[in-house]
Amino acid sequence: MPSVPLPFLAGLVFVLTLYRTLKGVETPGSRRYFFAFLALYASQALIVGLHFGYGVQALAPVQPVTAAIMPPLAYLAFRALTAERLERPWLHLALPPLAVAAAVGFVRDLVDPLLLVIFFAYGIALWRLTTSGGDDVMAEAALQRMRSALRAARLTAGLMFFFAVSDAALAAYTRLYGAAEVPLAVGLMNLGAIAAVVIYCLAPEFSPAKPAAGPSSVGATEADRAIVARVEVALDERAFYRNENLSLAKLARRAGLPARDVSAAVNRATGLNVSQFVNNRRIAEACRLLREGEGTVTRIMFEVGFSTKSNFNREFRRVTGMSPAEYRAKARKSKATVQKGPPA
Structure with a gap:
């Protein structure tokens, strides 16, 4: 042979x-x-x-x-x-x-x-x-x-x-x-x-850690903030952020801006890269669904635009400091406490 x-x-x-x-x-x-x-x-x-x-x-x-x-x-x-x-x-x-x-x-x-x-x-x-x-x-x-x-x-x-x-x-x-x-x-x-x-x-894919919250004032201009506002509108239009194959180029075209300008403005105004910025919006929607819905974590993951559980869990923990399951358990516990009310 x-x-x-x-x-x-x-x-x-x-x-x-x-x-x-x-x-x-x-x-x-x-x-x-x-x-x-x-x-x-x-x-x-x-x-x-x-x-x-x-x-x-x-x-x-x-x-x-x-x-x-x-x-x-x-x-x-x-x-x-x-x-x-x-x-x-x-x-x-x-x-x-x-x-x-x-x-x-x-x-x-x-x-x-x-x-x-x-x-x-x-x-x-x-x-x-x-x-x-x-x-x-x-x-x-x-x-x-x-x-x-x-x-x-x-x-x-x-x-x-x-x-x-x-x-x-x-x-x-x-x-x-x-x-x-x-x-x-x-x-x-x-x-x-x-x-x-x-x-x-x-080899693991190393990515630099960046803060999850709070816009960065270093180097940001009014023009940067205006670009970020346009990008946010584009993301929310028909829930565009849920597109699993969303790219910087697609987002920039939807916002009517050059990709390089979008990338630079998001970085200066938020302290995040574009991927983290978009994932913040996805995680915000995932948190809402975990609080208000009964869908499984996997179903919610796909619904908000993630395609892999590892990426979803990593980004969820980056934004909230806990896993999706922990977040849901905490939200339900808080809701139950509110509904029960203070002791007589």
């Missing part, structure tokens, strides 16, 4: 991990680039596996060309989640593979340096995208997926750097000592990629 080369497994693990970040992303451009990138990454894993695992030499000229398309596709996929549109994205998809294809056909010695430059350049561009600051970095992603999307972008950038360095080292080793150990080296490279993805999946 034929074995399954590690590139197959590494490709599958990475594709499934990144696919999780698509949840809550409804931007047509982003989904198109994401699906194209995931399909190409899986195909590239298949090509590498067949080439080095089964010795299919006919794929040798194809492999560097398809590899050159992956970095720009990854960059465009995550770039589409930002609040800013990119002019002429087709240039990113056309120039790198054309340059590598020309090198494969005419100047073979340029293939490896070109791939090194392409992977490093787009890795740097993607990493800079994730460190530009502000909630608007991943404005098109659902608020509860923004941090996951940001971490996935950093993972992708890190893998670009890893493959750039390892491919360059592999090319140098092959020139000096031949290709006998290349399959083993490729396997070790993919083990490293799998390890990076596993660490990404297991």
